[in-house]
Amino acid sequence: MRRNLRERIPGGCAIIGVMSETGRRFDGTTVIEGIRCMHERSNGLGGGFAAYGIYPDDLKPYYALHVMSQTHHEHETMEEGIRQHFRIIHQEPIPTRRHPRVGEAPILWRYFVAAPTDFAEPPGEEEYMVGRIMDLNGRVEGSLIFSSGRDMGIFKGVGYPEDIGEFFRLDEYRAYLWTSHGRFPTNTPGWWGGAHPFGLLNWSVVHNGEISSYDANRRYLEMFGYRCYMKTDTEVVLYLFDLLNRRHGLPIELTCSVLTAPFWNEIDAMPPADAELWRALRQVYAGALLNGPFSVIVGFEGGMVGLADRIMLRPLVGARAGDLVFIASEEAAIRAVCPSPETVWAAEGGEPIVARLARSAGGSEPASAHKVEVPAAS
Amino acid sequence: MSVIKNEPVTEQPAGGLLPTGAVPAGTTGSPPRRTASPADRGSVGVERGGGVGNKEDLAKKTRQAVTPFRRMRPAVRTHPDFRVIVDEDKCTLCRFCVLQCSWDALGWDDRVVPFDENCVGCWRCVAVCPTYAIRIEQWPTMYRENHNWTRFIANSVRKQAGSGGKLLVGTGNDKPYPVYWDHLLIDACQVTNPSIDPLREPMELRTYVGAKPDRVDLAAYLSARERHFIPTDHRSVGDPDRSGDPSANGRPAFDRDLRRRLGIGPQLRLETPIMIAAMSYGAVSLNVQKSCARAVAEMGTYWCTGEGGMHPDHYPYADHTIVQVASGRFAVDADYLNRAAAVEIKIGQGAKPGIGGHLPGEKVTADIASTRMIPEGSDAISPAPHHDIYSIEDLRQLIFAIKEATRYEKPVFVKIAAVHNVAAIASGIVRAGADAVVIDGFRGGTGAAPTMIRDHVGIPIELALAAVDDRLRQEGIRNRATVIASGSIRSSMDVVKAIALGADAVYVGTAALIALGCTLCQQCHRGRCAWGLTTQRPDLVKRVDPEEGWQLIANLFKAWSGEIKETLGLLGINSLESLRGNRERLRAVGLSQAEMDILGVKPAGR
Incomplete structure (x- = not known):
């Protein structure tokens, strides 16, 4: 395992997300079987999962830091850093089972932590967490905090995703939302940290494709304190969601529309007030426009969203069956675990597929303060 | 009549050499006798x-x-x-x-x-x-070869020994300094991401010039929006970016208020990221300016008048005109500022950083005099500094004086020459409230400059631009102002590379003149331009036909825009903002590590 810090790694991939909108929890076999169906879309150099709602009630309120380290020394250095910045409530190795097709794993550990003090303002704690995690990941060589949300976790490594899922014993977890990723990097020594999903707080991103605007986005994000230490284009998607939704208060749908903004001629044709807003959004968030062929599934607390690029250069399919919402690269992957969904549709470029927990299941509008109809990008 | 000239004759120093004591840096030199x-x-x-x-x-x-020829002492003869x-x-x-x-x-x-x-x-x-x-x-x-005492340097000595004056020249630096544009190569898509065909897919070059906030405050916007009547039924409402115009379908207050709530400053809408740099009436002929004004209006972009004022013939194109406030303050009054689309404060010029200008009285014809608002026949002197700007806080006062005078409806540009400390200066300018910073590199053009200053003062635009963009991002204020690169942008690929290094848009000057016929003979300062560009002689001026001239410039911009779109397509992106600051898509050949660090690019092959 070696962190490849110099190169950005483009690639093709398989992605899938499954969610129960009623908050029903189900084990990881569904999503593993779904991603197994798209075996051909990965090449064994990376696979991973994000699962929401997996931890027991007494650990739910705490940030679950999943850490991978190359050596014991690096593991201890990271632990020291975590101890320095946070209050550790509980810690344990991440349970795994030996798997014939998964090679030597790094040291995998998880810490359930709280911020050391109370923060007067609600965003204060999250800002603190993000800042410290970025700092530790940038500072501690050979060790990585790859998951940091509450009541959610990311499990990833080098191998085919279905094997990685079995390695992490995901059949023993129950979650209301699962996403998964099979990786086909085109130039890489695959390393465990480079597999998807990428996570920050409760955000997780799985990504198929390439962000051709990567450096423009990266340099934009750096102005807001984000550090792209992974050097993969997926990372910028993650931070852009965090910036626009959590920090700037744009609703998820609007965040998606800003990332895949309507074309200027579409804006010109809007009613004047809408055009004015969109003009402002494109002017202000020019650095947030994601360009290039991509489809992503972003998981967050209480929901997930699938999004494809403006001109639909990568596939994305949605389906619905009872309380379940599926988003995947291929319809076949959905039908492999749900043979006859009620509806199946192909996503339109730049139009998000959003699934949310019903209010009865404890769902709420994620992070955005505004419950107002905002004009969508047509 | 028979003309026999067997002996070498030395040029009379009327145009190229000014006598000691004369201020030579005028927009054109002294007239040929x-x-x-x-x-x-x-x-x-x-x-x-x-x-x-x-x-x-x-x-x-x-x-x-x-x-006019007279024999000179043999020591000062040149061939x-x-x-x-x-x-x-x-x-x-x-x-x-x-x-x-x-x-x-x-x-x-x-x-x-x-x-x-x-x-x-x-x-x-x-x-x-x-x-x-x-x-x-x-x-x-005929001289013995010498790589130290080159022909140019030895001839300069001879000329100055004869005249005792500064050497003058027009056009940008012609010395063989590295051109960093030519050491940068552009990426392209292969397999892992598809390139985009600009003939089939939309390809966006539109750029907005002006200050932007860091975020859109959606709550403030929506509450403001609820309080206003929103005329959603009529769609053709003109360009809301020009909403200062109260005649725009009777909805100006709405837009201005809303935009202010969104925190957006006044913006110029560019359909292609190429504008025409300041070339004043006096430095160039009225026909040149007419060609520029019509061309940018047709292409949906902007031109800058330079410091010579705005001639009434250009009023129809005022919406596409940036007026300049330079140290001479020629033509500046409230009407001048308000008539334009934007106002540019000129602090410096890449070709002659730190020095002023001098348009000799002989050239101040009645028309130029009335445009500049000075007496006919008087010398038009632009001092080296603005005498009311001796510090950054003084600049801030001028910026806000102009904003007050224009009711905060015009973007205010500040143009500086690229000098060693340009990044810190640009940062100060942005913090002083400028909506756009223009960085003019040392290869930028000029109507007249002392040769030695043109050739030896300032730094290349590529390095200056990269340093400024980096600095503004480090300080988190890149959004607050537009960065415009200027100073020898020669082709569409220079534009692409400038934008990838971090510019929002570029200014071109010399390229527009070449489109009109300029052959780069570097004699602009002598006022006898045979192509009718940098002259006020009526018989020469009419060699440029504005009716044809605007089409030449518009053609050039159209061709460049097409090439930029093609380049975006091969980069796999369909909007200019995804190129802006995207240095990952550039690679360097033949540069030192230090140069690559400053430019923020990797060597080719990595």
């Missing part, structure tokens, strides 16, 4: 009507061409730069070349007689000759 004579104007004013004057006129022209060779077998004796040459390099004695010492290599005669009978060659050097 003999061209002011009415008789001469009469003789050359016939070039369009059939091309041939009567024989007496020609004889007079020839005589006048020879008389001509060029040799004009007329192929007598091809020459049809039409005499058109003789009439067209504004430099007195061609005379007539029953055949075309070249006066090589006057030739500036402008190629006007070559271009007008119907039989291609004229050839211009570099004067074969």
